[in-house]
Amino acid sequence: MTDPLYSILIAVIKAVIIFAVILQIVPLLVYFERKISAWIQDRIGPNRVGPIGLLQPLADVIKLAFKEDLTPQGADKWIYRLAPVLVYAPAVLAFTVIPVGIDLQVASFDVGVVFLLTISGFSVYGLAFGGWASNNKYSLLGGLRASAQMISYEVAMGLSIIAIMMTAETVDLNEIIRQQWGSGTLGLLEWNLFKQPIAAVVFIIAAFAETNRLPFDLAECEAELIGGFHTEYTGLKFATFFMGEYVAMITMSGLMVTLFLGGWSVPWVEIPTSPSMVDMALSIGFFSVKLFALLFFYIWIRWTLPRFRYDQLMGIGWKVFIPVSLVNLGLTAVAGVLGWKWLIPLP
Amino acid sequence: MANPPGAREEKQERKTATTDPRKKASFTVPVAKGLINTLKHILRREPNTIHYPDEKRTPYPGYRGEHRLKRDELGREKCVACFLCSTACPAHCIEIVAEEAPWDDREKRPRLFNIDMMRCIYCGMCEEACPCDAIELTPVFNIPSRTRAEKIYDKEKLLSL
Numbered sequence: 001m002t003d004p005l006y007s008i009l010i011a012v013i014k015a016v017i018i019f020a021v022i023l024q025i026v027p028l029l030v031y032f033e034r035k036i037s038a039w040i041q042d043r044i045g046p047n048r049v050g051p052i053g054l055l056q057p058l059a060d061v062i063k064l065a066f067k068e069d070l071t072p073q074g075a076d077k078w079i080y081r082l083a084p085v086l087v088y089a090p091a092v093l094a095f096t097v098i099p100v101g102i103d104l105q106v107a108s109f110d111v112g113v114v115f116l117l118t119i120s121g122f123s124v125y126g127l128a129f130g131g132w133a134s135n136n137k138y139s140l141l142g143g144l145r146a147s148a149q150m151i152s153y154e155v156a157m158g159l160s161i162i163a164i165m166m167t168a169e170t171v172d173l174n175e176i177i178r179q180q181w182g183s184g185t186l187g188l189l190e191w192n193l194f195k196q197p198i199a200a201v202v203f204i205i206a207a208f209a210e211t212n213r214l215p216f217d218l219a220e221c222e223a224e225l226i227g228g229f230h231t232e233y234t235g236l237k238f239a240t241f242f243m244g245e246y247v248a249m250i251t252m253s254g255l256m257v258t259l260f261l262g263g264w265s266v267p268w269v270e271i272p273t274s275p276s277m278v279d280m281a282l283s284i285g286f287f288s289v290k291l292f293a294l295l296f297f298y299i300w301i302r303w304t305l306p307r308f309r310y311d312q313l314m315g316i317g318w319k320v321f322i323p324v325s326l327v328n329l330g331l332t333a334v335a336g337v338l339g340w341k342w343l344i345p346l347p
Numbered sequence: 348m349a350n351p352p353g354a355r356e357e358k359q360e361r362k363t364a365t366t367d368p369r370k371k372a373s374f375t376v377p378v379a380k381g382l383i384n385t386l387k388h389i390l391r392r393e394p395n396t397i398h399y400p401d402e403k404r405t406p407y408p409g410y411r412g413e414h415r416l417k418r419d420e421l422g423r424e425k426c427v428a429c430f431l432c433s434t435a436c437p438a439h440c441i442e443i444v445a446e447e448a449p450w451d452d453r454e455k456r457p458r459l460f461n462i463d464m465m466r467c468i469y470c471g472m473c474e475e476a477c478p479c480d481a482i483e484l485t486p487v488f489n490i491p492s493r494t495r496a497e498k499i500y501d502k503e504k505l506l507s508l
Contacts, residue, residue, distance in 0.1 A: 040385045044396045304385040305378060 015096070015106045022095060026246045027057035033299050040303045067235035072135050075232070079133035084233065084240035086126030091247035094119045098254040099174050101264050101284040102275045112173040113161055116255060117154075120210065123248060124150040127212070127219055130241070131229035142228025145310065146219035149209055152317040153216075157206035159325035160199035163332045164192055164259050177263035181271050188267050193260040198328040200260045202321050204297075207252040209317070212245060213298060215305040218313055253294040254287075261290050406486040411469045413487040414462055414500065415508035417480065424506055425481035428455040435476035440466035460502040465495060 031046070031054060038045030046053030071080060094116050096106040109115050124147050131143015168176045180190050193200045209216040220228030227233075230241045257263055264283035272279045308316070397404050406412070417425045428445035444459035473482050485508065492498055 036389060038394075039389045039392050042388060042394050044394045044398075300382065300385060300389075304381045 011106070014104070018095070018100065018106050019092065022092065022247060022250060023243075025250055026243055027061070029246050029249070029295060030057040030060070032295070033302075036296070036299045037303045040300075061239065064235055064239045067238075069235040069237065070232070072232045074135040076133040076135070079129045080232075081237070083126050083130030083133060083229075084237045084244065086129060087123050087244035088126075088240050088247065089244075090119050090122040090126070091244050091251050095247070095251045095254060097173060098251065098258055099177065099264060100254075100287050101280050102272070103174050104264075104280070104284070105173075108174070109172075111171050113165065113171045113176075113259075116251075117158060117161065120248070120251065121150075121154055123244065126241075126244070127229045130233065131219075134229070134232035136232050138225045138227075139229050139231045142219045142225045142231070145225075146212060146229055149212075149216065149218055149313060149317075152314060153206040153209035153321075156202055156317060156321035156325050157210060159322065159329060160196075160203040160206065161259065163196050163199040163325070163328050166329070166332045166336060167192070167195055173258050173263070177258060177265055178271065180262040181265040181267075188262070191260060191262045196260070196328070196332070198324060198331075202325045202328070203260065204256060205316075206321065207256060208298070208301065209313070211248045211252050211298075213249065214302040215308050216313055217307060218310055221307050223307075249295065249298055250291070253291050253298065256294055257287060257290040261294075263287060263290075406488060410486040410488070411471045411474075411484040413464075413485050413490050413508065414467075414473070414505060415483055415485055416460065416502065416505040417483060418506065423450065424456065424502070425479045426457050426460065426477075427453045427479055427481070428457040428460075429478065431476040431478060432473035432482055435472040437470060437472060438466045438468045440464075441473060457502060460505060462500045462505065464490070464498040464500055 034056065035045040035053070046056035049055040049059045071077060097109055097112040097116050099105040105112075127146035127150070128143045131139040131141070131146065134140070164176065165171055168179055170176060176192075180192055188194075208214075212219050218228075219225075220230060225231070230238055233241055264287040266279075266282050266286050275283070419425050427448070428443055430443055430445075433439075433441035433443050440463040442459065442461040442463075443457050445455040446458035448454060448456040450456075469484065471484050474484050487508075
């Protein structure tokens with residue numbers, strides 16, 4: 001029998017630790033982004049503030065905190081203030097269901113994937129509200145683009161996740177990871193990346209669009225829309241938008257790791273029935289390595305590709321990804337009936 | 348008019364090279380190529396940056412920076428106040444007032460020789476126009492000051508540089 005107070009306390013401690021770590025990853029990510037972009041462009045990157053420039057994000061935050069907090073004339077004040085929170089909160093909330101270690105997550109639901117999709121869909125409100133409430137034509141265009149883009153790509157993303165649900169026959173994220181745990185000789189081939197390669201590709205590209213990252217950052221493209229939905233935002237409100245974007249990136253990478261890259265599973269090792277501290281640490285380590293690899297991929301893509309045109313973005317979304325993922329669903333169904341574990345039958 | 352040789356082949360080649368808007372462009376190969384290219388840059392890491400305040404770049408010969416007036420072997424200013432430099436100056440930043448020279452080898456010398464460094468465009472025309480090789484552009488490029496008045500260099504300042 002567990003005391004309800006005790007379980008609440010455990011949940012609070014888990015929440016505080018995981019959120020604190022996530023918030024610490026954001027400045028680290030900003031630092032990596034600046035450093036890697038510098039290397040790609042044959043520059044050096046931040047190296048003045050702190051050892052090898054590590055305190056640069058802190059300096060950025062301090063600068064932003066001291067900026068004047070402007071509200072444009074004619075702005076819808078309440079919605080204007082609400083918008084950054086509506087971008088930030090869903091991204092953090094969605095992370096609650098992502099398991100970072102063996103059965104370690106803030107909120108453990110049986111319907112993890114569905115909850116995550118629902119919540120992360122909310123962030124489109126933040127972008128649309130921010131664009132609308134700023135009383136600025138560029139912001140409005142940015143908000144409109146953001147909503148159109150996110151709604152279109154959510155379909156492709158949802159369809160690719162349904163393919164995973166079909167092969168896994170569950171929506172519990174921990175269960176999905178357990179099925180990818182390659183303890184035998186197959187090892188990494190148990191990953192959904194190899195069981196569902198089409199869904200994986202569609203998912204990661206849709207994730208770029210969902211998080212408004214280049215090459216799909218149509219919502220804030222500087223060349224056409226100044227800053228898009230956050231043109232009018234200054235100071236800490238802008239910082240909140242920024243943080244929300246990066247947390248969304250972490251959440252999407254976490255989801256990608258969980259669904260396709262085996263999450264916290266440690267390959268070539270037996271699944272422990274009662275995990276010890278070492279198992280726990282090892283699983284968290286494996287999750288983090290995969291997470292950072294994906295975050296590097298995000299940054300790498302961003303500084304390689306130019307921005308897509310709006311019609312190209314919509315064309316790829318509706319004419320390529322949605323049909324492809326629908327065909328993939330059909331293939332998955334056939335493979336399921338035939339009893340194939342992999343979409344492509346392996347020896 | 349006859350086509351130059353090879354024009355037809357070139358035209359044909361261009362036709363195949365242009366992307367037909369009705370044709371679907373595939374992004375896969377260009378994206379992969381781009382990713383490999385940027386990865387090479389990440390791994391190679393050869394920045395051309397000069398850490399400016401810590402390490403200074405040595406200017407190339409002929410760099411046109413701050414002006415100075417030269418002196419001859421007797422320590423007198425070489426300038427004979429001929430006004431050629433201020434005439435040549437496209438920015439009209441050289442102001443000269445002449446006076447009679449106390450020496451026998453020349454008639455005039457400058458009583459006032461001001462260069463407004465805020466107006467100067469560092470073109471080096473004054474240096475080219477000078478018949479006595481009296482004015483020169485040095486390679487000094489970092490010449491900050493706190494007030495506009497400091498940026499008007501007078502004769503003493505120019506001679507002391």
